[in-house]
Amino acid sequence: MFPVLSLVLATLLLGTVVTFVAGRYARWVALATSIVFLAETAALIWQYPGWPGYTSGAVPGFAFQESYAWIHLGWLQVNYTVGVDGISLVLILLTAVLQIATVVYSWEETRRPGPWFGLVLLTCLGCVGVFVALDILLFFLFWEAVLVPMFFLIGYWGGPRRRYASLKFFVYTHVASIVMLVGLLGLVFYSGATSFDYSSVYLAGHGLMTVTQTFLFLALFFGFGVKFPVVPFHTWLPDAHVEAPTGGSVLLAGLLLKLGGYGLIRWAVLILPLGFHEAQPVLFVIAFATIAWGSIVSLAQRDLKRLVAFSSINHMGIVLLAIALGSSLGLLAAVLLMFAHGVVSALLFMVSGSVHHTYGTRDIPSLGGITPSTPVLATMTMVGSLASLGLPWLISFPAEFTALLATWDGLAYWVLLPLGILVVTAAFYIWMMQRMLFGPPRGIPETVHDLPWFEAAGMGLLVALTIVLGVLPFLLVNLITSSPIAGFPGP
């Protein structure tokens, strides 16, 4: 079969390389690459046969598989194996959308445009790699490869404390990855898996004793949890976000956090079911703590970007809760939430970036009544906030509704806890809008312009998606539920 997934990766790689050296044409190359990538993603989704429309290939349950020998030492069998199911496809679609939105939004980037756009593409390349990898080493490689471009994006283009934030980000997440690597290696060698491929690890992992599974699961969960981020390993996130440039924040919140959720589903929950079962109480506690902490701390934020960052923690807590339920409905909710949060948080980070450019500050109390002077920006803020607090007809609603339904199924009255927190979430968004958008104008400079076309276009794309998929959520749901793993157990 034609190696379509390699073609997608090659497109991005080629685009990245050319963009790096393209100088002032970098943005055009980046845009062209993004459009081709989006088209390829659309073609993949169009051609995706769904489960159980296919059973061939080395790893049952995945479409468009490719597998080539990479490192074969007898005791160490590593392959380049890639393949996708509905869950990966949804997240690849998210990557494609956010990439194009980021490129358009930062159209007028003047500080070293070549490296800027190149690093943006490289980050997306790493994320796509994580979503298609079906070999432990390949997965880990892409996982780590994402760190380097993000380190440079924050460290070179970021805010005043960018050096500290980039270092903290790099070290924090790298340490987590290393613990995860111990878990992954242990998984391979303690289970006696014949290779690093997903299928052989899957089978061997199921055969492990409960104790071993639990230890391995906790090691993996630590690695994925820091990326999520879950309380108490979340402290890198507000710093990284506040200091990151807008495009960096978009990719960080929209994509990098999703790597944690995806990894947890694909490489931990499904492979180590007994360990997952033992660890479930821990996951619930951490999920509730993350939801509550993210939301309550958001209430106290003055900085718009920090507020969005903490609300991200809150949302990712709900994702963790949905995964921890261990039901197909919970899994569906988790993937939907990841997509929704990816789009909405990206939109909100763009909003806070634009507020910063336009008004020179992101301090909510010192701004007020910005709607008359910048109506487009205010509209975008409004859509983003309403979507984030879960208003029906917008993308987060079906996701959060599914999550609450799944929680009721699994934990009965415990559902009141996330429900109550949702009220707090609504409160801090509405309060923010009330102070910033409405009321008498405050802190508005004389020469204020509404959004430039490219910022409006970048956000507009996300707004459109928020509304379309909010009205027609089945487009995503069908894709996810046609994956083998959405109907536990897997292949």
Next chain:
Amino acid sequence: MDASSFIGPFVPELLLLGAALLIFLLDVLGIRRNETLSTVAVAGTTLALLSVLGDLGFAPLSVFATLPANVIDAAPSTTGLYAFTSLGLIFQGIFLLSALLVSLASASRPSGEKGAPIFYGLLLLATVGMLLVAVATDLIFLLLAIEVTSIATYLLVAYHRREARSLEAAMKFFIIGALSTVLSFYGASLLFGAYGTTNLVAIGHATGAVGYPVLVLLGYGFLVAGLAFKVTLVPFHAWAVDVYDGAPSDVSAFLAGVTKKIGLFAYFLVFLGPVLYLRTVGGSSPFAGGPIDLGGTLTITLAVLAVVTMTVGNLLALLQKEMKRMLAYSSISQAGYMLIGVTIGTAPAITGATMQIFAHVLMKGGAFLVVAGVGALGVGPLIDDWKGLGTRRPLLGAAFALMLLSLAGVPLTVGFVSKFVLFSAAVQAQGYYIWLAVAGLLNSALSVFYYARVLKVMFFDTAPAPSTPPVTDALPAGGLGYGRAIAIGFIAVTIVAVGVYPQPILGAIQSAAQHFVVVGA
């Protein structure tokens, strides 16, 4: 024994000796142009490298092969002085590659230095000693080969003999080196007393059967200590940083990158036999139930040395303000990773350790070459002096960033591949060895701090006011000089190429390691 059968096996060594003698001859004739001397050294090492690669069975180079195929990995003899194992040949290749790169880069040294012929000559002679280490099967032969290298490198460090710093470094190096030699030979004499032989294979076979546990243990103890100086294991490391720091940067590249690897290979030769033997026979060893468990004691000693070395090296590297000292401490910690391979002693672990050595030669050697080049551009020794270098000199900055990322073990670099294989081998060996992997991984996480800090300084911190003008005349290739630029470029490309597709090299090392473990046990 006719001449060809004796000369035949030693073609690479003889080629290097010839090149060294030619260089000294040119000196006498008054031809001292740096470029000419560098060309001779490069030609000698290249030919030797081709010959070694041919011997290794690399098909396109088979015309350069000089060893009969049946000699390589032949059944071990308990009497000979030397034997050709494919792992030894791989090590020869690594030594020659680094000597080649250092000679090439040295073409960019300021011309008109008085000692240039001595520099190249000694470099080649030191390499001859290393090549001999890689084929040794006799304890005395091994220690003498190490001496050949050591004496040449004492002089290399003192190359800038007018600089107090260089001289101090050389003096320290010499005194410590002499001490380590004495310890090693004393250990060897004790082992001879116990076993009645100095052949390593014979010693390996006899380890379980000799009834002088205290004598044997003392002998190994002295050898561990004596060789540990060469490998810069903590607590025998204190000399290394001052020496690397005081020596000219390209000599440091050679020292930190390569010469300590001969010590590691010596560790392979000396300890693997007995450790493996005692581990496999286990119960039947007279020591197993006796007062001293030699195999266990050696394993634990090596494991503790490995963990302490990497941890202390990393912690001290964190505190450094000077680039060369930081690299030197990181080099010490890397020695700890390599020792993991010796401690575990399985074929996978030897593969990992050898790969780590190969990677280290590229990364650390390359990093010191960049330091040499940047020094020639007039940048100071402090890490903070490198501010903005990455944006001012993007290509050089990118190459150095690659080397640091590789040292930190970031994927798609050779440094990741080697650590991955090494730690996988530790996990694969199961039992308590998994803790070696955990210690190694935690350490590599720790090391990210100081590598990332350099990246931060180079790329994110803004450059200071226009720095002092370069001290040397402006060299071609943007002030680096062609030789250095080519060497650095080659290293950077190799780091990525092997990082992306390591199978050919890893496969070769793995099969060599398998032979070696079978032969050694």
